[in-house]
Amino acid sequence: MNAQLIESDDEHHWVLLDHRVTQLVIDRSSIRIQTWSLNGSADVRLAAPFLAHLASGAVRRIDPADTERLAPCLALVGLGVRSVTVTRTGTLTLAFSDGSSIAVAPDPRRQAWDVQGGGILEGMAYAGQPGVELW
Numbered sequence: 001m002n003a004q005l006i007e008s009d010d011e012h013h014w015v016l017l018d019h020r021v022t023q024l025v026i027d028r029s030s031i032r033i034q035t036w037s038l039n040g041s042a043d044v045r046l047a048a049p050f051l052a053h054l055a056s057g058a059v060r061r062i063d064p065a066d067t068e069r070l071a072p073c074l075a076l077v078g079l080g081v082r083s084v085t086v087t088r089t090g091t092l093t094l095a096f097s098d099g100s101s102i103a104v105a106p107d108p109r110r111q112a113w114d115v116q117g118g119g120i121l122e123g124m125a126y127a128g129q130p131g132v133e134l135w
Helices: none
Strands: 003-007 011-016 020-026 031-036 040-046 050-053 059-062 081-087 092-096 101-104 113-119 125-127
Antiparallel strands (some): 003 011, 040 113, 050 059, 050 101, 081 092, 113 125
């Protein structure tokens, strides 16, 4: 099995094996991170500012609408995706094989992010809606 869901009252933590970032798509107001393995895929869309914790230890605040500052995201292509964690209150965290991570807090005005899984990850379907607990 290439994925395992660990559920608690406060979060859903998906542990992924053999998943890599295969595509990074940038548009005017969001970025999409696509992962793939032989048995499943995930599509993560980030539409609100987020924190990128780089492998070097540096932390950068990145706004997807500020395309000139998205360069740190380019390093994600090819990295392994270790986990996807969603909290009940709407925070999304992606952890990568080099020790870096992305954390997206809920936005009070708009949908900050969404995650959609396919294949063995078909049950992975979340959306960071403003002011809504996820389960």
